[in-house]
Amino acid sequence: MNAAPGFLAVALLCAALGAWGQASEVARPDPVVEKRLKGLAEELRCLVCQNQTIADSNAPLAQDLRREIRTQISQGRTDSDIRAYMVQRYGDFVLYRPPFNAATALLWGGPAVLLVAGMVVLVLTVRRRKVPVDRPAGTKGGRKIQALLEDDA
């Protein structure tokens, strides 16, 4: 694929720029706005550097989206308004905490299903193992075991 080198370059650039930090993005940051921005941006995925949040990434798109979120905060939009704005444009994929629906049922329910399945397997295995050990002394097998144990002593 001819897109691969470009992708690698973008990934490296994202990593490098991310480490740089974003100290000087606005001239006079308003602490209240910045705090809300941080809360929102930490749960939104940067579409360019997909494993970074919009808060962490310094990709141009993430910068633009932070600018957009700042503008909307100062216009008095609520957090859920802003999240809806993002989902409208980029889909549920932009949310690091996607809503529960048919497409995400396996994502949300999968771990619980696996846990229950694991416990069922565990219980069944342990139960099956117990059977020969608990054989009462009066049965044929029990006597055999007894005989062997005494033989050994």
Next chain:
Amino acid sequence: MKFAIPFALFAVLVAFFAVGLTRDPREVPSPYIGKPAPAFQLEHLHAPQQSFKPQDMHGKVWLLNVWASWCASCRVEHPLLVEMDRRKVAPIVGLNYKDKREDALPWLQRFGNPYVLSVHDLDGRVGIDYGVYGAPETFVIDKQGIIRYKHIGPITPEALDKVILPLIRSLNA
């Protein structure tokens, strides 16, 4: 027999991975498919005194292609767009995304201009409204202004022949 269950689990895992490998995580499905193209009004790239809005294309099947002179993959895609223009596939409107006029205009001069017109989205706001996250991106928009398809990344000859051309033909029918 003893290994039937672990083997079955392994087979399921392999099946999941096999499907996963055929998918591109960078292709995010657009929530706009089947929805009206977001409205905007932007200056023409060549004639700043004129403006364009998507309603101007009402009644036509057209393509909106996001490009920029700084975008390396756009150069890869460009010859195919020029070819599409030559074959009169459909009118292509360029969305010149976060680019400077003085960079964009010479770029078109050098590589050819396949666009009926380009609009100038300097701050990338319209790009955000269209959910653009990596140029080039191409939207196929029908006569009623509904987005029918989005291609992310450079259009390949294969995607053109197998998806885009048949779609344009059926929308024009």
